[in-house]
Structures are given as C-alpha cells and as structure tokens.
Amino acid sequence: MTVTEERVRRPQPGATDPRSPDDHGALRRAVGRNLTAYGFLCAALICFALFSWYPMIREIVLSFQQNNFVDPGEWVGFDNFRTVIADPAFRAAWLNTAAFSGLALVIGYAVPFVLAVVLNELKHAKAYLRFVVYLPVMLPPAVAVLLFKWFYDPGAGLFNQALDAAHLPPLSWLDSTSTALVSLVIVSTWMNLGTGTLIYLAALQSIPGDLYESAELDGAGLFKRVWHVTIPQTKLILLVMLLLQVVATMQVFIEPYLLTGGGPENATVTVAYLMYQYAFNFGDFGGGSALGLMLMIVLLVFSTIYLRVSREEAER
Amino acid sequence: MTTTRRGLSLLLVMGLGLVAASCGSDEKKSAGAADGPVTITVGCEPPKSNPKEREAWEADVAAFQKAHPNITVEGKDAFPCINPDTFQAKLAGGTQEDVFYVYYTDVRKIIEKKQAADISQYVGSVKPVNDLRKDVMSVFKDGDQTYGLPRNNYNMGLVYNRKLFTQAGLDPANPPKTWDEVRAAAKKIAALGPGYVGFGEYSAGNTGGWHFAAELYARGGSMVSDDGKTAAFKSDEGKAVLENLKRTRWDDNSMGSKQLLQWEDLMRMMGGGKLGMMIGAPDVVQSVNNDFKGRFDDYGVTAVPESDGKSSLSGGDGYMFNPKASPEKIKAGLLWLEFHELTPGQGQFNYARSKEQGRPVGLPIPDLYGNSAPGNEINSLRKQYATVPVDNFTPYVAAQGNITNKLEPPKAQELYAVLDVAMSAVLTRKDADIDKLLNDAESKANKILAKNT
Numbered sequence: 001m002t003v004t005e006e007r008v009r010r011p012q013p014g015a016t017d018p019r020s021p022d023d024h025g026a027l028r029r030a031v032g033r034n035l036t037a038y039g040f041l042c043a044a045l046i047c048f049a050l051f052s053w054y055p056m057i058r059e060i061v062l063s064f065q066q067n068n069f070v071d072p073g074e075w076v077g078f079d080n081f082r083t084v085i086a087d088p089a090f091r092a093a094w095l096n097t098a099a100f101s102g103l104a105l106v107i108g109y110a111v112p113f114v115l116a117v118v119l120n121e122l123k124h125a126k127a128y129l130r131f132v133v134y135l136p137v138m139l140p141p142a143v144a145v146l147l148f149k150w151f152y153d154p155g156a157g158l159f160n161q162a163l164d165a166a167h168l169p170p171l172s173w174l175d176s177t178s179t180a181l182v183s184l185v186i187v188s189t190w191m192n193l194g195t196g197t198l199i200y201l202a203a204l205q206s207i208p209g210d211l212y213e214s215a216e217l218d219g220a221g222l223f224k225r226v227w228h229v230t231i232p233q234t235k236l237i238l239l240v241m242l243l244l245q246v247v248a249t250m251q252v253f254i255e256p257y258l259l260t261g262g263g264p265e266n267a268t269v270t271v272a273y274l275m276y277q278y279a280f281n282f283g284d285f286g287g288g289s290a291l292g293l294m295l296m297i298v299l300l301v302f303s304t305i306y307l308r309v310s311r312e313e314a315e316r
Numbered sequence: 317m318t319t320t321r322r323g324l325s326l327l328l329v330m331g332l333g334l335v336a337a338s339c340g341s342d343e344k345k346s347a348g349a350a351d352g353p354v355t356i357t358v359g360c361e362p363p364k365s366n367p368k369e370r371e372a373w374e375a376d377v378a379a380f381q382k383a384h385p386n387i388t389v390e391g392k393d394a395f396p397c398i399n400p401d402t403f404q405a406k407l408a409g410g411t412q413e414d415v416f417y418v419y420y421t422d423v424r425k426i427i428e429k430k431q432a433a434d435i436s437q438y439v440g441s442v443k444p445v446n447d448l449r450k451d452v453m454s455v456f457k458d459g460d461q462t463y464g465l466p467r468n469n470y471n472m473g474l475v476y477n478r479k480l481f482t483q484a485g486l487d488p489a490n491p492p493k494t495w496d497e498v499r500a501a502a503k504k505i506a507a508l509g510p511g512y513v514g515f516g517e518y519s520a521g522n523t524g525g526w527h528f529a530a531e532l533y534a535r536g537g538s539m540v541s542d543d544g545k546t547a548a549f550k551s552d553e554g555k556a557v558l559e560n561l562k563r564t565r566w567d568d569n570s571m572g573s574k575q576l577l578q579w580e581d582l583m584r585m586m587g588g589g590k591l592g593m594m595i596g597a598p599d600v601v602q603s604v605n606n607d608f609k610g611r612f613d614d615y616g617v618t619a620v621p622e623s624d625g626k627s628s629l630s631g632g633d634g635y636m637f638n639p640k641a642s643p644e645k646i647k648a649g650l651l652w653l654e655f656h657e658l659t660p661g662q663g664q665f666n667y668a669r670s671k672e673q674g675r676p677v678g679l680p681i682p683d684l685y686g687n688s689a690p691g692n693e694i695n696s697l698r699k700q701y702a703t704v705p706v707d708n709f710t711p712y713v714a715a716q717g718n719i720t721n722k723l724e725p726p727k728a729q730e731l732y733a734v735l736d737v738a739m740s741a742v743l744t745r746k747d748a749d750i751d752k753l754l755n756d757a758e759s760k761a762n763k764i765l766a767k768n769t
Contacts, residue, residue, distance in 0.1 A: 068429040068431050070430060086763060087763075088756075088760045154573035155510065155511060155573050156510075156511065172744065175573070175576060175744045176744060176745075177745070260520060260576050261522075261523075261576060261578055262520065262521075262733075262736070263519060263737070264519070264520075264575070264740035264741065264744040265737050265740055265745075280400055280401045280404070281522060282733075283422075283425050
C-alpha cells in the first residue's frame with residue numbers, strides 16, 4: 001500500500017476533520033482517474049437492474065400472487081405452484097426439457113468441438129471455413145428456425161428430398177413424437193454451432209505448439225494428439241462450455257414456439273414454452289411466474305457450478 | 317453454443333413479462349366535466365400499409381368529431397389489431413387504449429379477470445343495441461352486466477377452393493353437405509398431384525382445439541356441461557370428429573403429410589391454390605384475398621357438413637373499455653362505436669365508399685343484427701354495392717336460418733391447448749387410440765374447469 005492510499009483510508013488521530021485537504025485531493029484524483037470506469041459500471045448496473053434483477057424480483061413476487069394488472073395483486077401463497085404442478089403438461093414439459101438438454105449435449109456440444117479440432121488442423125482455407133461455420137449465427141433466430149420448417153417439410157422439404165435421392169424412406173421429422181424433439185435439437189445445433197466452434201478454436205490455439213510437436217515426435221497420430229494433448233489442455237473450457245450449454249438449452253423456447261407449437265401430443269412442450277402459454281395465452285401470469293421461478297432455481301444450481309469452475313479457470 | 321441465442325429469446329419473453337409486471341401503477345384518469353372536451357384512444361385503426369382502409373377511418377374520425385366537437389378520437393394502429401402477447405403488458409403499462417379491440421375468444425377471460433370496465437349503466441344510450449342479435453350481445457355480457465360491443469360476428473363454415481373443385485371434376489356450385497362427401501371431394505383434389513391437399517386441419521398452437529370445438533358443435537356436441545363445470549366433449553360427437561379426421565388422414569391420405577399446422581399455415585396453403593377445403597368462416601376468404609395472394613373469385617363458403625338444425629361455433633371481434641377509463645371516456649367511446657361499428661350506411665357499413673375505393677363488398681359478414689331492420693338494411697346495401705361474387709357465399713348464407721350460433725367454452729384457450737394433443741395425435745399417428753385420447757383430454761379439462769369454477 002502506498003503512503004497516499006494509507007492517508008486516504010486512515011483518519012488522523014486528534015483531527016476534527018478526519019480528512020485533510022490533501023486527502024480530499026487524493027480522493028478527487030482517484031475518483032477522477034476512474035470516472036470513465038464508474039460511468040461504464042453505472043450503465044451496466046442500470047441495465048442489469050432494469051432488465052435482469054428487477055424482472056426476476058417481480059417474477060418471484062408474481063409467482064405468489066393473482067394479478068390482473070388493474071387492481072393490486074392478491075397474495076395466494078403457493079396456489080400458483082399447485083396449479084402448474086397439477087397441470088398434466090408440467091411433467092411432459094420438464095421431461096422434454098431434460099431430454100432436449102441431454103440430446104443437445106450429445107449433438108450440440110460435441111459437433112462444435114469436433115469442428116474446431118478439424119478447423120485447427122487444417123492448413124488451407126481456414127478463414128473461409130471459419131466464416132462459413134459462423135454464418136448461421138448471423139441469421140436472425142426466427143429466420144433460421146423458419147428455414148428449417150421448410151427443410152423438415154415431409155413432402156417437398158430438403159431433408160426428405162435428400163433421403164429420397166439416397167433411396168431411403170422419408171421421415172416425419174416434426175410430425176412424429178419420436179423425431180420431433182431431435183429435429184429441434186438439430187435446428188438449435190445448426191443455429192448456434194458457430195459461436196461454440198470459435199470459442200473452442202480460440203482455446204485450441206492457445207495450446208503451445210511444442211506440445212503437439214513433442215507428441216508428433218513420439219509418433220502420436222491425430223486421434224492420440226487430440227486425446228492426450230487437446231482434451232487435457234482444454235478441459236476447463238470444455239467444462240465451462242458444458243455448463244453454459246446446459247443452462248442455455250434448458251431455456252429452449254423459440255424452436256418449439258415457431259416449429260411445433262408444443263406438438264405433436266405435447267412431445268415438444270418445454271418449460272419455457274409452457275411458461276409462455278400460461279402467461280400470454282392463458283393470461284395467468286401467476287402460473288407462468290411460478291414455472292419461471294422453478295426453472296430459475298434449477299438453473300441456479302448449474303450456474304453456481306459454472307461460477308466455481310470459471311473461478312478455477314481464472315486462478316489457473 | 318447456444319448462450320447468446322437463448323439469452324435473446326428469453327430476454328424477449330422476460331421483457332414482455334417485465335413490461336407487464338413492472339408497471340402496475342394505479343393510474344387514475346381524472347373524470348372530466350360532463351360537457352367538457354374528452355379525448356379517447358381507440359384500438360384497431362387500420363395501419364398505413366393499408367391506405368384505403370386508413371383513409372376511410374380518418375374520414376370517419378373527421379365526420380364524427382364534426383358531429384361531436386367535444387370528443388377527440390385518437391386511433392391506435394396495429395396489425396394484427398390485437399396481440400395476446402402484449403395485451404397484459406399494455407394494460408399493466410397504462411398504454412391500453414380506452415376503447416380496446418378484442419376477439420370473442422378472449423372476452424370471457426377479460427371479464428373474469430376484471431380487466432374491462434362495466435359499461436352497463438351507459439350502454440342503454442346506444443340505440444342499435446336493442447336490435448343486435450341476442451347471442452352476439454351475450455358474448456359481452458356476464459349476467460346482467462355488459463362489458464363491450466361487437467364489431468364483427470360470424471359462425472364457422474366450410475371454405476373451399478372453387479377452382480380446384482372444377483379441376484378435380486367436382487361441382488363448385490354444389491359443395492359437400494356430408495362428411496362422406498367431404499372425404500370423397502378431398503380424395504379427388506389430393507389426386508390432382510403432389511402438393512395438393514384435399515382437406516386441411518389445424519393441430520398446434522391451440523388452433524387444433526379451436527377447430528375441434530367447431531366440428532363438435534356442428535355435430536350437435538358440446539365442449540362443457542351446461543353448468544360449465546365439467547368437460548362434455550368425450551361423447552359420440554367428439555369421437556366422430558376425431559374418427560373422421562383419422563380416416564381422412566390415414567385411410568384416404570388426402571390431408572397432406574405435413575401436420576402441426578397453425579392459423580397462418582392453412583391461410584397460406586389456401587392462398588397458394590393447393591388446398592381444397594378447410595373449416596372457416598367467410599373472413600378466411602377475406603384474409604386469403606388480402607394477405608395471402610388469393611382471389612375472391614376462386615373461393616366459396618358453405619355450412620359445416622351435417623350441421624343443419626344444429627349449432628355452429630361463433631367467432632368475431634369487438635371492443636371493450638379500459639377499466640380505468642372515466643365515465644366521460646366510456647360515453648364518448650360508446651358514441652364512436654355506435655357511429656363507426658353499428659350504424660347501417662356509416663363507418664364499417666359505408667359500402668358505397670368501400671366500392672368507390674375498390675375494397676371488397678358482398679361478404680356475408682359481419683352478421684350483427686340477424687333479420688332485424690338494421691340487419692336487412694345492411695344486407696340490402698351489401699347487395700347494392702357488391703364487388704365480390706356473392707353467389708359464392710350463397711350456400712353458407714342459406715344455411716344460416718337453420719343453424720344456432722354457439723359461443724366458445726369457458727377457459728377456451730386452456731381447453732383448446734388440451735385438445736391440440738388429441739388433434740395432433742390423430743393427424744400424426746396412424747395408431748392413435750381415440751378413446752384414450754378423449755379420456756386423457758377429459759381428465760385434463762376437468763381439472764382446468766374445476767379450478768375455474
């Protein structure tokens with residue numbers, strides 16, 4: 001600690017004003033030096049407060065109220081929770097959400113990593129391929145989803161045309177309870193793999209090249225290099241991405257909303273979609289908020305693990 | 317990685333919630349002096365992208381304000397006129413119009429939640445109310461209390477593509493009267509080639525349940541018991557609805573392979589000219605013509621098959637009043653609605669002007685007055701200024717005298733969501749067990765209704 005800093009922090013014994021003119025000057029200079037930072041901090045805090053924390057608090061309040069937004073809300077205890085839990089779609093929504101997250105881990109988590117490894121190994125056209133991989137991220141999500149609505153068309157859709165060309169039987173894609181959820185995962189993976197791939201690629205490129213050279217000298221092929229060098233070196237980023245993936249996919253909404261309307265037979269109803277149904281279609285914000293709060297608690301667990309892991313990574 | 321996308325989509329939902337949740341201040345509108353100036357905001361002003369209707373609206377506002385110099389009408393344009401996603405948010409945020417637009421489907425819910433003003437003590441001043449059809453007015457009533465006025469009213473029929481009927485060797489002047497005839501016609505249309513769909517049906521986004529109700533009513537069935545406390549669709553009529561769809565889909569293969577259709581899908585298919593038939597009211601033809609590149613000449617409407625002497629699900633829209641609106645605003649709003657929505661020859665019924673502007677005239681909707689004097693006057697004006705082929709709607713109009721309009725059930729959206737499951741099952745699964753589907757749906761619906769009552 002410097003002398004000046006100590007003066008600012010410790011009042012001088014016996015003085016009527018604990019801060020001397022010098023102290024004030026130092027404080028002013030300290031504030032002045034960090035004014036821009038405080039400005040950015042305030043802007044961020046205001047944004048978070050308005051668009052994140054306040055809605056969360058209101059959601060918690062609403063989940064214990066019946067509210068028509070005309071009269072003051074009426075406290076109803078856990079009634080909203082009892083209502084949504086008794087809803088037969090509730091169980092389906094949680095199972096579907098868990099299944100979606102699980103499938104998204106199998107498909108959506110592995111594909112970007114594999115792509116990143118391949119891109120990292122390529123000698124030519126790297127920039128071009130990175131651009132191609134990232135391209136779907138630049139499409140507005142609604143456009144990307146609606147594009148797949150056409151791809152999945154059982155008659156004239158691209159996928160069934162491709163299957164037909166390969167002399168394979170057509171699939172029902174969104175129209176079958178057995179393929180609908182997988183179809184949504186495919187859309188989601190395609191839409192988002194660009195971001196994941198780039199993050200993995202950045203992690204891969206931070207691995208010292210001499211590790212690969214040593215492995216090569218020891219006669220390791222591509223698979224062994226990945227297994228013994230790449231994966232151990234990117235273990236933490238892989239874990240962080242896995243947790244983020246779980247947190248993100250559990251909130252899946254736009255895909256069932258635009259592609260299936262929760263069908264067929266509730267096979268694609270997710271927690272976020274059910275929340276939307278309650279709040280906006282049934283006009284029951286209490287029920288919607290209760291569902292939101294339940295989802296928030298589950299995600300909080302994953303977020304806590306994520307925070308711990310990312311802290312570990314920062315300390316590494 | 318999906319973080320950014322998920323964040324954005326959740327932000328969308330949360331954002332709507334935020335607006336709805338955060339702004340619940342108790343704004344009290346000051347009641348103006350009885351004869352003082354009053355400004356009312358009114359929903360569903362035609363958007364600028366619809367210049368002819370916008371021009372007509374503005375002319376009507378000018379004429380109304382001239383007749384009532386103390387009243388200023390501020391239209392709020394939006395397309396579509398109401399978005400259920402933003403309804404609660406607008407109410408909570410204090411931006412809900414004084415006179416706001418609603419679909420029939422939402423009226424019951426709004427009344428139950430006390431989200432509209434009780435206008436019973438003022439509505440007596442609106443003269444045409446006495447001539448309005450009782451079933452239409454009952455949409456906006458709860459016991460003796462009145463909460464709104466209608467703007468449009470129709471009941472469900474069978475919309476069909478006359479051009480495709482001709483191509484398939486069917487007679488467009490003699491549309492199907494039974495479900496067997498529908499199936500036979502659908503098979504012929506589907507046989508026209510790849511992509512042709514004989515009969516289209518909804519099964520997602522709550523629209524499947526909505527059409528289930530329409531087909532159930534037309535067979536004489538009911539969605540709920542008379543006291544509204546239990547589900548009543550697990551009946552012979554309900555079973556017949558699903559069995560008929562299952563046969564058309566799987567035995568005849570005339571409903572296309574793509575299912576989980578929602579409102580816009582069938583409209584687009586009808587406008588695209590490859591869909592033969594669908595359940596719908598004459599407003600479907602209007603929408604298909606205006607927004608989905610169809611042509612009035614190509615479409616006809618008839619009654620729902622086998623509905624003769626039975627019921628038809630009614631639909632429509634109207635206006636309700638902001639619960640925070642002052643008495644002066646309510647009185648002014650009622651004067652505006654009387655002028656613009658309920659007077660033959662004026663506002664929406666100014667068919668002379670519509671014809672002059674090249675807008676469609678001649679559709680048999682809205683049917684607000686039935687056979688009362690204003691109703692006959694409107695029908696006669698409609699004939700006088702018709703610009704669309706009115707004969708295409710003759711089978712529908714002819715059937716009206718023998719069909720009772722029936723309102724949507726309580727908790728309509730929730731019940732429709734439940735029945736979406738049954739509809740999507742029979743349309744996507746060949747081995748769907750109809751009895752089981754109806755049993756499951758009944759049990760779910762009873763829970764919903766028990767909570768309601």
